[in-house]
Amino acid sequence: MRFIEPHGHMVSRVTDDYLDMVTAGCAAVCEPAFWAGFDRSSAQGFYDYFCQLTEHEPKRAAKFGLPHYTWLCINPKESENVTLAEEVLAIIPDFINRPTVLGIGEIGLNKNTRNELKILEQHIDLAARHDQLILVHTPHLEDKLKGTRLIVDAIRNETRIRPERVIIDHVEEHTVRIALDAGFWAGMTLYPESKCTAPRAIDLVENYGNERLWMNSACDWGVSVPLAVPRTALEMRRRGHSLEAIDKLIFQNPARFLGQCPKFKLPTTL
Ligand SMILES: [Zn+2]
Numbered sequence: 001m002r003f004i005e006p007h008g009h010m011v012s013r014v015t016d017d018y019l020d021m022v023t024a025g026c027a028a029v030c031e032p033a034f035w036a037g038f039d040r041s042s043a044q045g046f047y048d049y050f051c052q053l054t055e056h057e058p059k060r061a062a063k064f065g066l067p068h069y070t071w072l073c074i075n076p077k078e079s080e081n082v083t084l085a086e087e088v089l090a091i092i093p094d095f096i097n098r099p100t101v102l103g104i105g106e107i108g109l110n111k112n113t114r115n116e117l118k119i120l121e122q123h124i125d126l127a128a129r130h131d132q133l134i135l136v137h138t139p140h141l142e143d144k145l146k147g148t149r150l151i152v153d154a155i156r157n158e159t160r161i162r163p164e165r166v167i168i169d170h171v172e173e174h175t176v177r178i179a180l181d182a183g184f185w186a187g188m189t190l191y192p193e194s195k196c197t198a199p200r201a202i203d204l205v206e207n208y209g210n211e212r213l214w215m216n217s218a219c220d221w222g223v224s225v226p227l228a229v230p231r232t233a234l235e236m237r238r239r240g241h242s243l244e245a246i247d248k249l250i251f252q253n254p255a256r257f258l259g260q261c262p263k264f265k266l267p268t269t270l
Pocket residue numbers: 007009032034106218220
């Protein structure tokens with residue numbers, strides 16, 4: 001089996017996780033910038049985080065032969081503080097041309113507030129000005145449907161952004177069509193309980209097909225499983241999906257989306 005982990009918060013993981021992922025066939029891991037589990041007190045905290053994502057984590061992954069890529073932004077939760085968010089937005093261009101930066105993400109909304117929306121629009125403008133891919137975080141639970149619609153509208157209002165260069169992540173049964181119908185990609189996040197479990201994700205694939213769709217584990221600092229993607233692939237096998245269909249979903253699709261950024265390269269030995 002080969003797979004790409006297109007959304008993993010590896011700074012939260014131990015080296016055994018890297019070893020397990022590579023052993024299971026992981027060919028590359030991509031790490032969006034996100035909330036650290038606590039609010040950072042200054043833009044300097046984000047500067048250090050961006051250094052960690054672009055300098056230190058790729059070196060740690062390389063020890064296991066795994067290419068590590070990243071995305072940059074201030075996450076929606078901390079975007080509620082507009083002053084802080086604008087300071088962080090101002091330092092992103094200093095990092096954007098680094099060799100492992102794939103785009104702007106994971107941006108989006110958390111509680112669908114005016115402040116979050118204002119900072120989301122500034123991120124979209126930043127992506128447009130620098131011709132960057134966009135990775136979107138959608139809100140949780142009762143905020144997800146409204147938040148997904150607000151995000152999709154905000155991106156569609158920006159004519160410089162082509163929809164095929166945007167992935168709406170954390171989709172569920174009630175939001176997947178909103179993303180796909182607008183021409184975006186959609187990501188399913190495999191959590192043990194919330195977001196998508198493996199059976200729910202496979203149901204979604206069976207209902208909506210496997211075009212412009214990927215799966216990720218998020219594997220962050222909370223309850224999450226770094227091997228969720230290959231384990232879901234095994235579950236797909238049990239449910240009769242072909243090896244080719246599984247390979248498309250967990251390897252070819254993320255490779256196609258991420259390959260729109262010329263910096264994204266896979267090991268040639270796969
Ligand atoms: Zn995330």
